[in-house]
Each structure stands twice: as C-alpha cells, then as structure tokens.
Amino acid sequence: MASIIKAPVFDTAVYAGRRARLMAKLPENSVLLVSSATEITRSRDTEFAFRQDSDFNYLTGFPEPDALLILQKSASGEITELLLCRPKDELAEIWQGRRFGPEQAAQQFALPAVSNEQLTQEVQNALNQKTTLVYSQGLYSKLDDLVSSTLATLRNYPKKGYLAPSQQLDLRPIIAELRLFKDEAEIGLLQQACKISADAHKQAMRQCKAGMWEFQLEAIIRHHFAMQGAREPGYNTIVGGGENGCILHYTDNNAELQHGDLVLIDAGGELAGYTADITRTFPVSGKFSPEQAALYQVVLNAQYAACAAVKPGNSTKDTVAAAIFELTKGLLELGILQGELEALIKEQACKKYFIHGLGHWLGLDVHDVGAYKVNDVERPFEPGMVLTIEPGLYIPKGSACEQKWWGLAVRIEDDLLVIKDGHLNLTDTAPKEIAAIEALMAGLQ
Known part of the structure; x- marks a missing residue:
C-alpha cells in the first residue's frame, strides 16, 4: 500500500x-x-x-x-x-x-x-x-x-x-x-492535493477497459483520494465516456464504457480544504484511433501554448490568444473549420467547438476567489497565483463537419503556480502525451 x-x-x-x-x-x-x-x-x-x-x-x-x-x-x-x-x-x-x-x-x-x-x-x-x-x-x-x-x-x-x-x-x-496570492502553507497543501489527484488519474488509466461503467472509474479515483487522506473530492467527479464528454458538467456517470470511445475525466481531491482540478482524456481500450489522436493533439498543442504564456507580466489575454491560435489552426488543418486562418482567429470560429473559458483561479475553492480584471483590464499574472489551463474541443453528433469527428470530446487541464520566472505545473505527473498515455495503459509504465 x-x-x-x-x-x-x-x-x-x-x-x-x-x-x-x-x-x-x-x-x-x-x-x-x-x-x-x-x-x-x-x-x-x-x-x-x-x-x-x-x-x-x-x-x-x-x-x-x-x-x-x-x-x-x-x-x-x-x-x-x-x-x-x-x-x-x-x-x-x-x-x-x-x-x-x-x-x-x-x-x-x-x-x-x-x-x-x-x-x-x-x-x-x-x-x-x-x-x-x-x-x-x-x-x-x-x-x-x-x-x-x-x-x-x-x-x-x-x-x-x-x-x-x-x-x-x-x-x-x-x-x-x-486569498488570490497563496502563501507557503497553501502552496504546500496544493502541491500535495495535486500529487494525490494526478496519481488517481493514473490509476484510472491503468484500470480502464471496455465494459466498465463510468461510475467504476469514478470509484477508482475517489478511492485513491480517500486512501491518501483527501477524503472528499473538491467538486463532483466527471467521467464522460464517448459523447457524454461533450456535456461539460456531466456527473451522471452511469453509462457503460464502449470499445473505441474516449473517456473524459475531470476530477480533483481536496486536502485540508485545498483542491486540485485535473482533466485527462484517454481511449477506453488504451489506443487512440487516428481521428481521436488528431483531435487530441490539437487540444494538447493549445494547452502547451497557453501554459507557456503563464508568467509574470502576461495575463489571461495572452493565454487565451495562444490557445485560440492553436485550436483554430488545428481545426482548419483537420477540415473541421474552413476559411482563412487569420479571419477565423479574428472571429474566434473555434468557439463553436471550444465552448467554455480557458481556466480559473484555484485554491480553497475549485473556482477560487479573486478578480480577473482590474479597472476592466485583465490583471497580469504575479507570483503566488494558482490557476488552471483547460482548453477543450467538443464535437457532438450533427455538427457541421465530417461524421468521423462526431461524438469526440477532448479536454486537458493542469494546475499552474505562477513563480518569478514563469510557472510550475503542479499536475504534470498525470500523463497527457499520446505515447505516454498509451504506454501507461499498456502496463509499460
């Protein structure tokens, strides 16, 4: 144990x-x-x-x-x-x-x-x-x-x-x-909550297989939280298999996981009041299909770009711009969007499939307190702030694109602490590279 x-x-x-x-x-x-x-x-x-x-x-x-x-x-x-x-x-x-x-x-x-x-x-x-x-x-x-x-x-x-x-x-x-600026004690608790939660996501990846039910993956995650001292989740756990992942706050968690589907898990454990908030998306059967891998990589590229913009002096304006560029470019290359890249970015065409914000403050509340703007201007990041970065793409059935993309939902979320020379990713031990996820699920890690 x-x-x-x-x-x-x-x-x-x-x-x-x-x-x-x-x-x-x-x-x-x-x-x-x-x-x-x-x-x-x-x-x-x-x-x-x-x-x-x-x-x-x-x-x-x-x-x-x-x-x-x-x-x-x-x-x-x-x-x-x-x-x-x-x-x-x-x-x-x-x-x-x-x-x-x-x-x-x-x-x-x-x-x-x-x-x-x-x-x-x-x-x-x-x-x-x-x-x-x-x-x-x-x-x-x-x-x-x-x-x-x-x-x-x-x-x-x-x-x-x-x-x-x-x-x-x-x-x-x-x-x-x-509360927006975390002190040393708070950072210590958040680091531990994030470590517990990242390990729980890894357990879900290791044990997932077709024929399981969404609530069984939820049970695996919550069991790991509790066994490590985070007896309650910081919010209701989301386990969305297949098109259920297109429901942003899906918590029914009562469907059977199907071979060939992706499953989206958004879960974080709470330790002494402080919560992690992690989302990972992975293939139920351990191997991404070409379409799943292609869409997933678009979201991952957007997440990396947005995370890179988290540093003192930048703001959410910079992280959103970085994510929008990568999402739009990727959707255009896949044929899900049509047109000229510059025009699509200007009109934020990707918001048709990226239907939520890019992130939020994190701490004692999963959507933690603190103003996002000062005098109606996005406030610059400063050391001690903790925030999530969580781009996603959701393509429900009937969308105006090729049918092969229908029902796919991908979200990738990490928790970042702003430090003097950039940021520290508190949740990067939960794998998110395609090869790393597949290796873990195959028992190679």
Missing part, C-alpha cells in the same frame, strides 16, 4: 499572519464578523459531510460548524480577536463526535475563545460604538438575522450608550484579494 501523504503540521502563526494582513486593510474603529459554515441536511436527520466555509478556514483553520470569528480594530488601531464556538457537551459528543470547546480551541488555534451561547451579547458588544461593520451579508441567514437585530437594538437605545456602525463593507472582495 502506498504511504499516505500527510498535510503539513498546523501552524497557528500562519493563520495569525493572515488575520493581521486582513485587518491592516480595514479602517480604524471597525469590526469584522466571519461565520463558519453550517451543517446541511441531506435527508431527514442526516447531514452532508461538513465542509468549512473557505474564508473562515483561511483565517482560523477551525473545523467545526456554529462558530463565529470577531475581529475588532479600535480607533487607535489596536486589534482584538475572539472565537465563539460550541461548548463542550458530553451527551452531544457521545452521539455526534468530539468538540473542541472554548478552552481547547483557545489553546490549539491561538485565539481567545468563548462559548457561542454568548453570541448575541458578544456581537452587540463588538458592534457598539464602531464606525464600520465588515461581513459577508447574504451568505448565512442566521448571521444576517443576528446583525439586523443587533443594529436595530443599537439604533433604538442611544440613551443606553448604544451607537450602531454608520458604514458597512463587504468582506468578500477584501479577503478575495488576499
């Missing part, structure tokens, strides 16, 4: 540093509220596996629901912190699992902590006399209701010395700008 990839040791200083950087961006005499996620009912009295709110995770690392982080910045710039969490409860812990409780939480997460039974009073105390309230309004209804009632109380009783904040800021764009 392969050894389990272990996450880095929890470092409270990392989270304290993130909170400090966030508070440095807020005005004086402000208060910040950040809620944990809540448990979501799956059926009657059972819940989905709990997944912590990404912003709350980023700032605290605290893994439980029903928690609130209160950060205050005084008029003189002094910062105070408080975590409210569930109290210890012997009976609840027998039924539902252990809780940290305030005392243990304070020790392990280096945050002053009290029971969330004091939630109403602590929020009122924190908001009173502050000028600015910062939180993600509309994200969690319980917090919205609490804030609304607290503001009403502060506004209605000035004789008690109450004064409500006069300004309100949305937390999301502020913290998104911080």
Whole structure:
C-alpha cells in the first residue's frame, strides 16, 4: 500500500499572519464578523459531510460548524480577536463526535475563545460604538438575522450608550484579494492535493477497459483520494465516456464504457480544504484511433501554448490568444473549420467547438476567489497565483463537419503556480502525451 501523504503540521502563526494582513486593510474603529459554515441536511436527520466555509478556514483553520470569528480594530488601531464556538457537551459528543470547546480551541488555534451561547451579547458588544461593520451579508441567514437585530437594538437605545456602525463593507472582495496570492502553507497543501489527484488519474488509466461503467472509474479515483487522506473530492467527479464528454458538467456517470470511445475525466481531491482540478482524456481500450489522436493533439498543442504564456507580466489575454491560435489552426488543418486562418482567429470560429473559458483561479475553492480584471483590464499574472489551463474541443453528433469527428470530446487541464520566472505545473505527473498515455495503459509504465 502506498504511504499516505500527510498535510503539513498546523501552524497557528500562519493563520495569525493572515488575520493581521486582513485587518491592516480595514479602517480604524471597525469590526469584522466571519461565520463558519453550517451543517446541511441531506435527508431527514442526516447531514452532508461538513465542509468549512473557505474564508473562515483561511483565517482560523477551525473545523467545526456554529462558530463565529470577531475581529475588532479600535480607533487607535489596536486589534482584538475572539472565537465563539460550541461548548463542550458530553451527551452531544457521545452521539455526534468530539468538540473542541472554548478552552481547547483557545489553546490549539491561538485565539481567545468563548462559548457561542454568548453570541448575541458578544456581537452587540463588538458592534457598539464602531464606525464600520465588515461581513459577508447574504451568505448565512442566521448571521444576517443576528446583525439586523443587533443594529436595530443599537439604533433604538442611544440613551443606553448604544451607537450602531454608520458604514458597512463587504468582506468578500477584501479577503478575495488576499486569498488570490497563496502563501507557503497553501502552496504546500496544493502541491500535495495535486500529487494525490494526478496519481488517481493514473490509476484510472491503468484500470480502464471496455465494459466498465463510468461510475467504476469514478470509484477508482475517489478511492485513491480517500486512501491518501483527501477524503472528499473538491467538486463532483466527471467521467464522460464517448459523447457524454461533450456535456461539460456531466456527473451522471452511469453509462457503460464502449470499445473505441474516449473517456473524459475531470476530477480533483481536496486536502485540508485545498483542491486540485485535473482533466485527462484517454481511449477506453488504451489506443487512440487516428481521428481521436488528431483531435487530441490539437487540444494538447493549445494547452502547451497557453501554459507557456503563464508568467509574470502576461495575463489571461495572452493565454487565451495562444490557445485560440492553436485550436483554430488545428481545426482548419483537420477540415473541421474552413476559411482563412487569420479571419477565423479574428472571429474566434473555434468557439463553436471550444465552448467554455480557458481556466480559473484555484485554491480553497475549485473556482477560487479573486478578480480577473482590474479597472476592466485583465490583471497580469504575479507570483503566488494558482490557476488552471483547460482548453477543450467538443464535437457532438450533427455538427457541421465530417461524421468521423462526431461524438469526440477532448479536454486537458493542469494546475499552474505562477513563480518569478514563469510557472510550475503542479499536475504534470498525470500523463497527457499520446505515447505516454498509451504506454501507461499498456502496463509499460
């Protein structure tokens, strides 16, 4: 059995540093509220596996629901912190699992902590006399209701010395700008999540054969994730055999894999909240047909060209231009498009078959936070950014091209970390060259 990839040791200083950087961006005499996620009912009295709110995770690392982080910045710039969490409860812990409780939480997460039974009073105390309230309004209804009632109380009783904040800021764009640039701890987790996920894709290639079902390949991948400590996928796994690959977010995964078809797998494991996002396309029976290989190579050429453009100073404008050129050139050479190359590129004719964007930020969310444009201009890549590059071509039945291309779907996706002199491909251990895929599936690697 392969050894389990272990996450880095929890470092409270990392989270304290993130909170400090966030508070440095807020005005004086402000208060910040950040809620944990809540448990979501799956059926009657059972819940989905709990997944912590990404912003709350980023700032605290605290893994439980029903928690609130209160950060205050005084008029003189002094910062105070408080975590409210569930109290210890012997009976609840027998039924539902252990809780940290305030005392243990304070020790392990280096945050002053009290029971969330004091939630109403602590929020009122924190908001009173502050000028600015910062939180993600509309994200969690319980917090919205609490804030609304607290503001009403502060506004209605000035004789008690109450004064409500006069300004309100949305937390999301502020913290998104911080999360866009990954720190060393985040990069370490992403590298491990990507390694686990790349190995899972290799396992799927090794075990795939005609007559299997799409959900069986999904099971192989998710089993590898879980066995390596990434117990949940970062998103619903896509396993599309044949024309099912033309459905971009296909997750039924309930069709039988046919000899002679391609299968498209888009899957990434999540480790400590950080997810990989990899897509590989390969022949069910281990050998590309001439048509499959030709279309696949067009996408691979586009992916290599787009990846090469990921470096500081460039932007998504450069990566998209590189991909569009290669896709258009390749489709023209195959006869799937007709016309003059320059004109086809200008009108983006390849978008008929390349029907999605080229990539997205990656991190605590698979489509991670962070603005793609600044002042309506594509922002340049900078070290610390992590993004996907995922060109694809999809030719459903009935398309305006030769029938031999119908039903083919190819997408190739990797996760790239921008570094000072270019980029680092975090997922390149999952083979994508035609010869490498065929060798792996033949048991030669």
